[in-house]
Amino acid sequence: MPNSRPVPTVRRRRLGEALRRYRHAAGLTLDTAAEKLDWIGPKLSRIETANAHVRPVEVAKLLKVYGIDDPVVVAALEGLARDSRKQGWWQTYSGIVAPAYADYISLESDADSVREFAPLLIPGLLQTAAYARETIAANATTRSPEEVAALAEVRQARQSVLTRPEGALKIWAVIHEAVLHQRFAVRPNTMRDQLQRLVDISEMPNITLQILPLDATPHPGGAGAFSLVGFPGPMPDVVLLENLIGATYVEGVGEVRTYAEAFERIVATALPTDDSLALIARMEERSRK
16 A cells, blocks of 8 residues: 655644755755755655655755754754654544644644734633633534533643743733623623633733733734744744634745734734733623622
8 A cells, every 4th residue: 555645734834944945045946955965856845845754864964955054953953853743642632623723733832932912712822611611612613512622621731831841832912802891691700710810820921911902093903813923943933813614824934024013013002011910800800790
């Protein structure tokens, strides 16, 4: 039986894109670069398009051909090659978690920072279990109650990145004030507990929260929610855009820069962190009455 073609993963895509950029910077064509390693052009093409596995030792050889000897860059790309086939804890939910979502969890596990604009929901990494269940049930209209419960478990399990021993993920979230006014008729305490969760988690040194007020001046956030995922070393950021039927990744350097600049403008429009937390605390207190 012939070997099955590897399915591109977000790690392989990031690795392939980085190798392609370094090849272009070296002024080499696919065929010229491949010849220097006694490869054939299609092999390198498949690596760059994330349709083939590449071993860390091969990555090191490619980078040498491209004149890249920075140990930080070499180690980062070798690490991507090494981890491209690694199975994460989320693989146990493979029947529930869509491939695009699995890709995002993989990104999150590799990242050192996430900057998120949240105009409609509390960011997943900051949600209580009850809030996660309620909002997943509302959005995942084709899912069974069992699948909703499993997705809520996944969302809670993702939060381990906030306290991981090797370095906690840094979160900078700008949440629209309208999100804080959401109410849950069947379980009225859901929002109150979620507000308290935001107050509590804001004390963590790796968490920055801002609220975009209802009376904010015009800002780029009108285009919708997005998450900017940042990585250590030389790897470029990735942007996640979500909708009801899946997710889209923005990986081009120029396009990602557009979102980074938009986030800076949203941050400048939002309330300062102290004022944001004071607003959350007032709303939490009001919800108790």
